[in-house]
Amino acid sequence: MFFVIAARRYPSYLVIMKKRMEFYFYQGMVALDVTGPLDVFNAADELLSRNGKEQEGYELIFSASEIGLVPTLSGLNFYADALPGMQEVDTLLVPGGMVAETASTDPANVLAIRRAARRAKRIVSVCSGAFLLAAAGILDGRKATTHWLVTDRLAELYPDIHLEPDAIYVQDGSVATSAGVTAGIDLALAMVEDDYGPALAIEVARLLLLYRKRPGNQSQFSAMLDLQAKASKRFKPLIDWLETHLDQKLTVDQLAEKAHMSPRTFARIFRSETGMSPGRFIEQLRIDRARELLESGAEGLELVARESGFGREERLRRAFQRRLGISPAQYRAHFKTGE
Template sequence: MQFFFYHGMVALDVTGPVDVFHAADELLSRDGNGEEGYELLFSGRTPGPVSTSSGLRLHAETSPVVGEVDTLLVPGGMIAETASEDPGNVLAIQMATRKAKRLVSVCSGAFLLAAAGFLDGRRATTHWKVADRLAELYPDIRLDPDAIYVQDGHIATSAGVTAGIDLALALVEDDYGPALAIEVARLLLLYRRRPGNQSQFSTTLAMQARAGKRFKPLVDWIEANIEQKLTVDRMAEKANMSPRSFARIFPSETGMSPGRFVEQLRIDRARELLESGAEGLEGIARESGFGREERLRRAFQRRLGISPAQYRAHFIKGEQHDHRSRIRNIHL
């Protein structure tokens, strides 16, 4: 696996995936089953130190390697768009990917893959902050600006920074099966896996952004009391408004009715409980404010299209499958 370095990239876009792949190597070595894991190669336009956006210096060991490179990974950075306008960077990426079986970008690294011509007509994602700009420059990309990561054939793209860790876990699962991905997540104290189509934002952050400064204290109070009965009258009282004014103003400022707003926060709480391995759907229903398992199930089916049990299985279940022994050459 080869990583492509350029000045101004985000360090975590590199170090997050590197630690995931390294942890996979450690676990494969511990098992002693002959699987060789990942060989990590670090390249840049020229060998030498590369400054990241935080000032941390990483070292490019080599110029881009042309050959049987399994995966090329391109990190993002606030200057990724500028870096993508440099013909030297684009040419280096094109050369390194001539025989690569898989192309990966983290965050705004999608600008460099797009400039090299690899994202035209494909589904992709990037950091929400630069999604509009990427779509403007490359209208042929089928951009999903809300996804954590997107895998379209042999090309995978992720949202900002820590989403690169989610994508790296997904790649480990693709390469070596869910059992190893689960062990890597446990070793690094990560969630088993967030699905790629999960929103880049937690619902709480999204709801707070919707509510704005005026209703932020109310959102905080709702979160702290999510398991209670939350009527319009009660929320209006906490917002120091009459029920009639609250019912009129709240939707106009948030784009949601109070009931839908609360349900979305409850779904988010239930998701957190399911992802953490909490047992008993009845208990999860009570803690998240749905009261009964049936109400929890109906809300999940209506809003997410799956049952709570299916959602939990996505995180904590998986059967190990056979796969061929291989060395993955990753170039950052």
């Protein structure tokens, strides 16, 4: 398939106030890492134009180490009509893909990104595009995130990066990184808000039927699913039982009995297979349950606290602040219709 994405051009007599957004292309990138943020910026342009602000919004630039067609993982071909770093830009955006780590070892890509980054006010990666920023030295000493599937590999290759593996997106100064493909849309909405205010971000979210804003430190995925994938079959009956008993008082002795082990043996094997203590495990499952209740519109934080097993609203609030960085009330507000 052939899909042309071309930069917008404007008459020279206009004073361009649009923010220049440079997308860097490389072979094998994920198309949605480009088109997701692209549609957010395009929707912002459309809404600004309707309000008589045609000279605000975004000017899109598509670059690559060589001008021409760039094939994506899905078979779509994008067209890069610019070389990186040839003009000042507000944002450099690097998409991800299954080949991102390999692409990051190509000197042409690394040189191109370094050149473009020197002329960019803001540098952004989507998903595993963080590998390319890391290879260019842009993430050294910074907080960052990437897709959960490649977090360990990124940490292994670049130990100087302060990874936040659960985050949807992370902003550290002028550099921002995001998790899996749809997280690039969340980050693009955050950029629209930074650039033109929350009112426009809300309208863009409504137009595209998106959440107005997911907090950047919201977990990338359900802890329940992750723990079930990590735990061996021996703990599956226990996890299934816990799902229906989170509102009860739970102890290590009780869990060990359910698993037919001594408490000491259970605690040791459980930690080795899940990477966390039984107490932390239970708290994470309760946070997941509370999130589900809040997202579904449950009213009353005391009720949410009881049904998720925290018992009291104060314990629920402390757990959310500690693990998610926001309060339950703030979390619920993000998922209300129209927010």
